[in-house]
Amino acid sequence: MRLETAQIRIHTNLCTGKSTQEQALLARIESLPGLRQVAIGRNLAGSWGAGDYTLDLRFDPAPSGSTGHDDGLAAALEGVAQVDRVAYSPISDGLRAPQLRQGIWRTLMFRVRPEAPECQVRSLEQDLLRMPEYMPGILNWRLARVLSPGTWTHVWQQEFASAEDLLGEYLMHPFHWGHVDRWFDPEFPEWTVQAISHAFCPLATSLIANHNRREEYAP
DSSP, X not given: OEEEEEEXXXXXXXXXXXXXXXXXXXXXXXXXXXXXXXXXXXXXXXXXXXXXXXXXXXXXXXXXXXXXXXXXXXXXXXXXXXEEEEEEEEEEEEESOTTOEEEEEEEEEEEEOTTSOHXXXXXXXXXXXXXXXXXXXXXXXXXXXXXXXXXXXXXXEXXXXXXXXXXXXXHHOHHIIIIIGGGTOTTSTTOOEEEEEEEEEEEEEOHHHHHHHHOOOOO
């Protein structure tokens, strides 16, 4: 399978009638060749460095010799103010609540410093993947490396039952501040991440479980 996520910013004069906006966007996207699954959610207050919507797509595998990052989506989203889009390959994931309904989908896209040693990047990845051990509110999760050229190097996604689990336990947990934050803070010698985009939006059903239910991927 081929996975993509995007942050979509709409023009200011279109910021009313969000249900109509979502339906119009979905109608244009759903005709893309090879598309197997699509989800879109309007980002909630507290998101930053992100767009108005989070869009997630699952495609059939790209043909041999193809990068899989064609301009079909760009054409479908013509007229949208800005699209920040990545294709990615999962490193690892986990499921505690595959039947999750009406939850919260969080997407953190980040860029590691080009001069960061590879061992440091791997340690950062390992600390992120340890977070669910300490935070039961993270119900499902996936860490991935970005394949497409652009701003971001990684995508870190989590599913929660409510926004309170993200804004409370996750962001305020001692493991977050004591272990994970050092990779994101330029005042620490371990500083590795130089830019982030943090978005969260409503989630109808678990995207991670739906992806895994249809086909497995190799790390």
